[in-house]
Amino acid sequence: MTIAVTGATGHLGRLVIDALIARGAAPGEIVAAVRDTAKATDLAARGVTVREADYDRPQTLAAAFAGVDRLLLISGNAVGQRIAQHTAVIGAAKAAGVGFLAYTSILRADSSPIGLAPEHLATEEAIKASGIPFALLRNGWYIENYTGALGAALEHGVLLGSAGQGRIAAATRADFAEAAAAVLLSGETGVYELAGDQPFTMAELAAEVARQTGVPVEYRDLPAADYQAALVTAGLPEAFAGLLADTDVKIRDGHLDDAGGTLSRLLGRPTTPPAEAVAAALKN
Ligand SMILES: NC(=O)c1ccc[n+]([C@@H]2O[C@H](COP(=O)([O-])OP(=O)(O)OC[C@H]3O[C@@H](n4cnc5c(N)ncnc54)[C@H](OP(=O)(O)O)[C@@H]3O)[C@@H](O)[C@H]2O)c1
Numbered sequence: 224m225t226i227a228v229t230g231a232t233g234h235l236g237r238l239v240i241d242a243l244i245a246r247g248a249a250p251g252e253i254v255a256a257v258r259d260t261a262k263a264t265d266l267a268a269r270g271v272t273v274r275e276a277d278y279d280r281p282q283t284l285a286a287a288f289a290g291v292d293r294l295l296l297i298s299g300n301a302v303g304q305r306i307a308q309h310t311a312v313i314g315a316a317k318a319a320g321v322g323f324l325a326y327t328s329i330l331r332a333d334s335s336p337i338g339l340a341p342e343h344l345a346t347e348e349a350i351k352a353s354g355i356p357f358a359l360l361r362n363g364w365y366i367e368n369y370t371g372a373l374g375a376a377l378e379h380g381v382l383l384g385s386a387g388q389g390r391i392a393a394a395t396r397a398d399f400a401e402a403a404a405a406v407l408l409s410g411e412t413g414v415y416e417l418a419g420d421q422p423f424t425m426a427e428l429a430a431e432v433a434r435q436t437g438v439p440v441e442y443r444d445l446p447a448a449d450y451q452a453a454l455v456t457a458g459l460p461e462a463f464a465g466l467l468a469d470t471d472v473k474i475r476d477g478h479l480d481d482a483g484g485t486l487s488r489l490l491g492r493p494t495t496p497p498a499e500a501v502a503a504a505l506k507n
Pocket residue numbers: 229230231232233234235236257258259262276277278279297298299300301308327362363364365368396
């Protein structure tokens with residue numbers, strides 16, 4: 224059986240390949256379908272087949288998916304361009320006779336008011352319309368969205384946001400990746416709402432960082448416009464900062480919380496505790 228993973232040189236994609244191999248797939252059964260093959264020399268050295276697959280160059284996709292039985296489409300990161308990009312991937316997968324298509328979507332894509340959701344929902348609709356048996360991996364928030372920026376929080380003693388007391392059922396990328404690998408290997412179709420077992424508020428996260436480091440860190444809740452401005456000051460483009468600030472407002476209203484336990488069921492173990500993710504980030 225040949226399993227292909229797009230975006231395989233990204234953070235999640237690399238972890239999916241690690242998890243496929245850890246769960247018993249032979250490297251030779253895996254195709255890393257990547258935008259830039261030069262970034263995948265390490266994967267090739269492990270025996271993984273590397274092929275070019277650029278969402279913006281549909282002519283690369285037919286050869287990339289030839290002979291592929293199961294495909295993971297990892298959503299691209301060019302917000303605003305993804306419906307066309309993903310539709311090209313789905314069309315090429317259909318033409319190549321791919322028998323199972325998994326897609327990294329967003330938690331409750333069909334009802335989420337988060338600004339990132341419509342592109343995911345449109346992709347889900349295109350997958351359904353293709354007739355390819357599918358699995359929708361509706362990933363919640365990565366905990367790394369927070370733990371990746373702890374340096375600034377420690378420097379300033381504050382964690383900023385507009386999420387209020389909203390609970391976030393974030394999980395590690397590695398847990399989402401392992402779940403994706405499990406679904407690819409099982410071939411079980413369905414809609415999977417995936418989130419961490421231990422939701423936390425931003426204030427709780429700040430308290431955990433303070434507890435582990437001994438450095439006083441507190442959560443400061445800001446109006447969305449002020450949080451957007453802070454993100455712009457930190458270097459984010461205005462529109463993306465606005466999208467993130469608006470996402471925080473939706474978090475406040477519970478839209479990235481979840482108590483379904485589907486992620487841990489797929490993993491066959493509890494999800495990685497937030498405290499462990501914080502500790503791992505502090506080691507780096
Ligand atoms: N759940 C969350 O909290 C969360 C947070 C951030 C993002 N996401 C979504 O989850 C996806 C995976 O997360 P990640 O952390 O792995 O992101 P990432 O490290 O930015 O990886 C994105 C991958 O998409 C690839 N890509 C971008 N444009 C492409 C194109 N035109 N053709 C082919 N490949 C292309 C990138 O290729 P290169 O390696 O060549 O750059 C990269 O491998 C993201 O792309 C985004 O859709 C989710």
